[in-house]
Amino acid sequence: MKQSTQLPAHRRVPDRDGAATAAPPSARTVPRRRPASPQWAAWAFLTPVTLYLALFYAYPLYRNLDLSLRDYTVRSFVQGDAPFTGLKNYRTVFDDPTFAPALLHTVVFTAVCLVFQYAIGLALAVFFNQHFRLSATLRALFLVPWLLPLIVSASTWSWMLNSESGIVNAALHAIGIGPVNWLTSPSWSLASVIIANIWIGVPFNLVVLHSGLQSIPAGLYEAAALDGAGPWRRFWSITFPLLRPVSAITLLLGLVYTLKVFDIIWIMTKGGPADSSTTFATWSYRLGFGNLLPAFGPGAAVGNLLVVAALVFGLVYVRSQRKQALS
Numbered sequence: 001m002k003q004s005t006q007l008p009a010h011r012r013v014p015d016r017d018g019a020a021t022a023a024p025p026s027a028r029t030v031p032r033r034r035p036a037s038p039q040w041a042a043w044a045f046l047t048p049v050t051l052y053l054a055l056f057y058a059y060p061l062y063r064n065l066d067l068s069l070r071d072y073t074v075r076s077f078v079q080g081d082a083p084f085t086g087l088k089n090y091r092t093v094f095d096d097p098t099f100a101p102a103l104l105h106t107v108v109f110t111a112v113c114l115v116f117q118y119a120i121g122l123a124l125a126v127f128f129n130q131h132f133r134l135s136a137t138l139r140a141l142f143l144v145p146w147l148l149p150l151i152v153s154a155s156t157w158s159w160m161l162n163s164e165s166g167i168v169n170a171a172l173h174a175i176g177i178g179p180v181n182w183l184t185s186p187s188w189s190l191a192s193v194i195i196a197n198i199w200i201g202v203p204f205n206l207v208v209l210h211s212g213l214q215s216i217p218a219g220l221y222e223a224a225a226l227d228g229a230g231p232w233r234r235f236w237s238i239t240f241p242l243l244r245p246v247s248a249i250t251l252l253l254g255l256v257y258t259l260k261v262f263d264i265i266w267i268m269t270k271g272g273p274a275d276s277s278t279t280f281a282t283w284s285y286r287l288g289f290g291n292l293l294p295a296f297g298p299g300a301a302v303g304n305l306l307v308v309a310a311l312v313f314g315l316v317y318v319r320s321q322r323k324q325a326l327s
Contacts, residue, residue, distance in 0.1 A: 061307065064300045064303055064304060064307075065300075065304060067296050067297060067299075067300035068089050068090065068297055068298075068300040068301040068303075068304050069084060069085065069086060069087075069089070069297075070082040070083060070084055070085055070297060071083050071085045071088070071089075071297055072296040072297055073296075074294065077296060085297070088297075089297035089298045089300070089301040090301045092297075092298050092301075093298050093301045093302055093305075096298075098275055098278065098283060101275055101276075101278060102275070102278050102279055102280055102283045102302075103280070105190055105276075105277060105278055105279050106259070106279040106280045106281075108190065108194075109190065109193070109194055109197070109258065109261070109279055110255060110258045110259055112194050112198075113194055113197050113198055113201060113254075113258050114251060114254050114255060114258060116198045117198055117201040117202050117204075117205050117254055118205055118247070118250065118251060118254065120198070120202045120205070121201075121202050121203075121204070121205025121206045121208075121209055121250075122205065122209050122243075122247075124142065124202070124206045124210075125205075125206050125209035125210040125212075125213055126213065126235070126239065128206075128210060129210060129213045129214075139206070139210070142202070142203050142206055143203045143206075143207070144203075145199055145200050145202070145203055146200065146201075146203035146204055146207075150200070150263045150264060151263060151267060153196065153199075153200055153264070154196065154263060154264045154267035154268050155267060157192070157195075157196040157199075157264075157268060158183065158267065158268050161182035161183055161192050161268075162182075162183070163179055163180070163181045163182065163183070163184060164179075166182070168180075168182065169182075183268060183269055184273055185273070186273055186274050186276035187276075189269045189272065189273060189276045189277040190276060190277045192268060192269065192277075193264055193265045193268050193269060193277055196264055196268060197258065197261055197264055200264070201254060201257070201258070204250075204253075204254070205250055205254065208246060208249075208250045208253075209243065209246060209247070209250060211246070212243050212245075212246030212247075213239070213243065216238065216239065216242050216243070220238050220242075221234055221238060224237065224238060245321075245324075248317060248320070248321070249317075252313065252314065252317045255310070255313055256310045256313070256314070259280075259281070259306050259309060259310055260281050260306060260310075261279070261281060262281040262282055262285060265277055265279060265281070265282050266282055266285065270282070271283065271286065280302050280303075280305060280306050281306065283302055284299045284300075284302035284303045284306070285299070286299075287299035287302060288300070
């Protein structure tokens with residue numbers, strides 16, 4: 001026997017006069033969709049960054065490490081059948097007579113450039129922080145070396161430091177000093193590329209340190225001036241300590257950049273004469289691409305030494321920042 005289904009009767013609702021009226025049937029409640037998990041949204045935003053890092057950082061580092069552990073030739077580089085040699089390429093690099101001079105030049109080049117770039121950049125940042133007339137215009141002009149392509153800057157310095165027709169030797173001749181073989185003398189070639197790199201790196205330090213000075217409250221300087229502190233006292237007691245976090249990241253970025261400087265040195269001196277301005281960056285390029293018979297393995301090994309050096313200094317910076325945050 002079939003059981004008939006009956007729709008529910010309309011509920012009678014009394015109106016203001018007491019008469020009962022039929023209320024409309026209640027609408028069926030639709031269950032709401034649960035909102036998407038925020039974890040999926042986070043992974044969606046992280047996916048492009050992860051792919052970028054994997055393709056342009058992780059994979060090139062892996063390939064460079066693989067190059068340094070195998071005996072690659074031009075044929076095996078194309079076909080991919082290079083035999084595994086372990087640390088042989090690193091031993092070849094350490095036993096090479098160019099290793100010690102290149103290491104010394106890399107350390108001197110990096111240290112001198114960092115010190116002068118930071119010192120000059122900090123002095124200019126403090127100077128332009130006074131907000132005098134035309135300060136913004138002059139500060140913009142100091143950015144020109146940073147905005148120029150490196151090949152233009154290096155070519156300009158090569159012309160200026162030319163032994164015969166350079167403007168620097170012409171200025172020295174005007175004050176009674178003999179010509180200097182800036183680019184062709186083993187005694188001056190490293191100093192020449194250091195001067196050019198300092199000139200290029202000062203604007204970066206100026207911009208970052210000037211932005212750090214903007215975050216220091218002006219009331220601290222006013223209170224120190226009321227207490228009788230002079231300009232040097234205010235600098236060493238207020239500016240320099242409060243600028244320490246910005247200075248740390250400025251020096252770290254400058255260190256990583258200076259370690260891998262190649263184009264300036266290669267255009268001006270090509271690492272010579274007699275390897276007098278050869279650094280790890282130029283040596284790595286010359287081993288891998290500067291000869292008729294390229295040594296891909298040793299060239300990649302030298303490049304990995306630069307990566308390890310930058311990584312070590314980066315870890316030191318992270319550790320120091322963590323200690324400072326905990327203290």
